[in-house]
Amino acid sequence: MINTGISTLFLFCSLLIGSKISPQQSGKKLLYEDATYEEEIRTVLLYPNSGNPGDVFLSPVDRVGSRRLTLEFDDLVEAHEQYRVKLIHCNRDWTPSGLRTLDYLYDFNEFNITQYEYSTDTKIGYIHYTFRLPPVKQSGNYLLVAYRGSDEKDIILTKRFMIYNQSVSIEILSNLNGLTSMKRDNQQIDFKINYEDIELINPLERIRVVLRQNQQWYNAITIKKPSFFRNLELEYRFFNFENNFSAGNEYRFFDMRSLRYPGQNIEKVDLLVRPSKAYIMTDGPRIYQAYAQYDDINGNFYIQNQDTGGSSESDYLYTKFSLALREPIGGTIHVVGKMNDYKLDETTQLTLDNRTRTYTNTQLLKQGFYNYKYVVKSDTLNYNYLEGNHFETENQYEIFVYYSPPDLRGDLLVGYSELTLNERLN
Structure with missing residues (x-):
């Protein structure tokens, strides 16, 4: 049960954090990004849950048909509320795709969050919610939208996740760094994509690749064209630092x-x-x-x-x-x-x-x-200016391969790979 004196404490926390307000007052606008829409919603996690303690570190990425992705969050209030979830299929640039709900879901697009737990003996009382995401039919980017009751405009949080079909293979060719003064500050990944197991129409125009560092979106890189194109292969090699990441420092x-x-x-x-x-x-x-x-x-x-x-x-x-x-x-x-x-x-x-x-x-x-x-x-300083950039830094990288079929109004995620550069061996 909630700690003693919760009514007084809740009033105190409401003054500190902000009381709940109606959607008419809030003017909530749906954002296609990771976001919370009320001050009371805290510690939002979305990860592929297999029961291991390290799962919370994993990127919210899973295969089509799986049901491992788990949402967790806290609500700093005194009594539980009825929350629901819906899923929106998105293009590679996180704009909504043209797919209908029936194209990517097996069920009606409204799911109740029924699992919750009250905090105990805490100065700030809260309710911890847990929700296991339903399986989806189609690969691609998705936005999870959680809202209050039956009012889809009364949004409390949004969270991005990715579902892939491994229809293409991704081979890492090299990771060049540390050879020149510029490369001592940067890291890059060279790779190639083999699509012999899937029929792709006009892959040079319809394949796009997104690279991400340490699960960050603010510095993600979108690659429009491969460096080389040969039979059933797209090769991505970079020579002019056009797709380098600032290496940063250990956190x-x-x-x-x-x-x-x-x-x-x-x-x-x-x-x-x-x-x-x-x-x-x-x-x-x-x-x-x-x-x-x-x-x-x-x-x-x-x-x-x-x-x-x-x-x-x-x-x-x-x-x-x-x-x-x-x-x-x-x-x-x-x-x-x-x-x-x-x-x-x-x-x-x-x-x-x-x-x-x-x-x-x-x-x-x-x-x-x-x-x-x-x-x-800043317009003039590197975003890692205060941390420094070192090619030796250990960083996690992800490669997302998107394909836009001509007969489908949306981008599919047909390949995914994750690697750690300068991985420490225990």
């Missing part, structure tokens, strides 16, 4: 799994305030530092409570990030990771604290272990 991290005995990179935890507040050690820029190898989780996070062990007892804390800079830079600075879907907006932007002369940002986060980094949004 920063902090350990907030215990509030009684704060973990690494936590300066202090104030348990006397409601909700509790955690202070991350003050960071500095790493652009001029030498590369330091250590294991990270490529921007991910996981929820864990080492004080009591119960997942429903993991509390929420206001978590303060601080960055010390000698002088301002041209652009805005954002603290991002999978914890906030790499959003480069006002919720992740750092502001100058005149008292301490540091740049700060505070986010409401659940107990756990987190990766994060500082990204610069």
Whole structure:
């Protein structure tokens, strides 16, 4: 059951976080991206669940016909609500496709979220929801839309996921890096696509490839044309750095799994305030530092409570990030990771604290272990300006191969591959 004094606490949290408002008041607009539409909706996860602890790190990608993708999220309210889910088939650029619901679903496009659990002994009460996605008939990009009751306009969250048919094979040819001064800052993947097992009409015009680094969409690369075309093969080799990724650095991290005995990179935890507040050690820029190898989780996070062990007892804390800079830079600075879907907006932007002369940002986060980094949004600076770029950095890459059949009003995902560059061997 919810912790004692929930009515008073709920009123307190409503003032802090914002009360629920009607869809007429909110003016909610459907976004074809990972997003939450109410302040109370927190810690949204979508991943292929096979029962292993590391599943939460996996990209929300699965095969046609499977039913492993699992949605989890918290709602910071005192009583559970009736939430429903619908799925929208999208093109490769995340615009809605022309497919009808019957083209990609076996059932009516309305699914109830019926599994939920109340938090216990937490300063901020919440309800944890879990939903297993239904199987789909067709490959491609999908947008999951969760909404309240029967009002599809009263959206609470949207989440992207990808379903593929492995109709083509993808072969990695090389990963060139570290050979020149530019390549020391970059990473690239050369590969080829073999489509001997599928009939493709005009593949040069109808095949598009998307590359993604560490499950981020803000710097994803779309490739329109192969470098070489030969019998039943498309080869993608890059010579002018046109499809390179900035290599970045290993992610920063902090350990907030215990509030009684704060973990690494936590300066202090104030348990006397409601909700509790955690202070991350003050960071500095790493652009001029030498590369330091250590294991990270490529921007991910996981929820864990080492004080009591119960997942429903993991509390929420206001978590303060601080960055010390000698002088301002041209652009805005954002603290991002999978914890906030790499959003480069006002919720992740750092502001100058005149008292301490540091740049700060505070986010409401659940107990756990987190990766994060500082990204610069600027017309003149690389987004990894404050972190540095090193070709030795371990990064996860994904290759998505889309095909637009002439007789179908949508893009299909006909191939998928995932690899880790500079993978650490334990």
